[in-house]
Amino acid sequence: MGRNLTCAAVILAFFVVAPALAQEKKAKPLKVSGDVGLLDTEKNYMIVVTKEGKLVTVDFDQKTKVTKYVPQPAKMSDIGLGEAATITYKAQGGKNIIDGLEVKVKAKKGE
Amino acid sequence: MNNLLSITGVVLVIFALSSCALEQEKVAPPAKPAAPAVAEAKKAAPAEKKAEAKVKAEKASGDVGLMDLEKNYLILVTKEGKLITADFTGKTTVTKLVPQPAKMSDINLGQSAAVTYDAGKGGKNIATSVEYTTKAKKGE
Numbered sequence: 001m002g003r004n005l006t007c008a009a010v011i012l013a014f015f016v017v018a019p020a021l022a023q024e025k026k027a028k029p030l031k032v033s034g035d036v037g038l039l040d041t042e043k044n045y046m047i048v049v050t051k052e053g054k055l056v057t058v059d060f061d062q063k064t065k066v067t068k069y070v071p072q073p074a075k076m077s078d079i080g081l082g083e084a085a086t087i088t089y090k091a092q093g094g095k096n097i098i099d100g101l102e103v104k105v106k107a108k109k110g111e
Numbered sequence: 112m113n114n115l116l117s118i119t120g121v122v123l124v125i126f127a128l129s130s131c132a133l134e135q136e137k138v139a140p141p142a143k144p145a146a147p148a149v150a151e152a153k154k155a156a157p158a159e160k161k162a163e164a165k166v167k168a169e170k171a172s173g174d175v176g177l178m179d180l181e182k183n184y185l186i187l188v189t190k191e192g193k194l195i196t197a198d199f200t201g202k203t204t205v206t207k208l209v210p211q212p213a214k215m216s217d218i219n220l221g222q223s224a225a226v227t228y229d230a231g232k233g234g235k236n237i238a239t240s241v242e243y244t245t246k247a248k249k250g251e
Contacts, residue, residue: 063239
């Protein structure tokens with residue numbers, strides 16, 4: 001009877017503690033956007049200045065993946081549904097007329 | 112008698128002329144402010160036009176929810192769930208941003224970038240990825 005109780009207590013404790021431990025390990029990655037205010041390639045750190053004027057210091061290493069997005073001319077027919085886009089438009093005569101459209105092409109896996 | 116009549120006549124003429132002049136003086140002042148008002152109106156009109164032109168340009172980001180190439184319109188779904196219907200024409204410039212691998216040393220100061228990082232132990236933020244967009248060269 002005593003053993004059973006101990007086992008039950010251990011199993012319960014496991015179910016309570018395990019998710020908390022998993023959350024600690026899987027800390028969500030944070031994202032910051034802004035202008036590069038400082039970039040030190042010797043000390044491997046950079047400072048990003050956000051729109052709100054907040055300074056975020058971030059270290060980088062060899063594992064840090066750097067991707068540059070190069071703008072290339074395209075056609076409307078190249079754009080697929082669900083793709084992330086930014087449009088610049090003007091309201092004219094009750095209609096929104098697009099001046100420019102930018103679509104971010106998703107990086108292929110492994111790139 | 113003639114002298115009296117002539118003097119009276121002269122006085123009457125002078126009175127008549129002076130009263131006309133006084134009336135003109137009284138009427139004249141309201142005319143002056145009218146000129147600046149017209150000038151101000153002329154100045155304000157182009158300013159309003161400029162303001163309208165500035166206000167109209169808007170920017171929106173989201174996912175393409177619908178694209179009709181026959182009717183030339185698309186629907187953009189923003190992060191907030193707002194649907195924006197917009198028409199495009201032959202003049203609409205379409206640009207695709209193609210990802211390419213780069214190095215940290217390629218990044219210039221002042222360039223806008225999106226950094227994904229882990230808030231590691233010891234209070235240090237370790238970047239896992241850095242994304243930035245290069246500006247299109249003139250003529251592209």
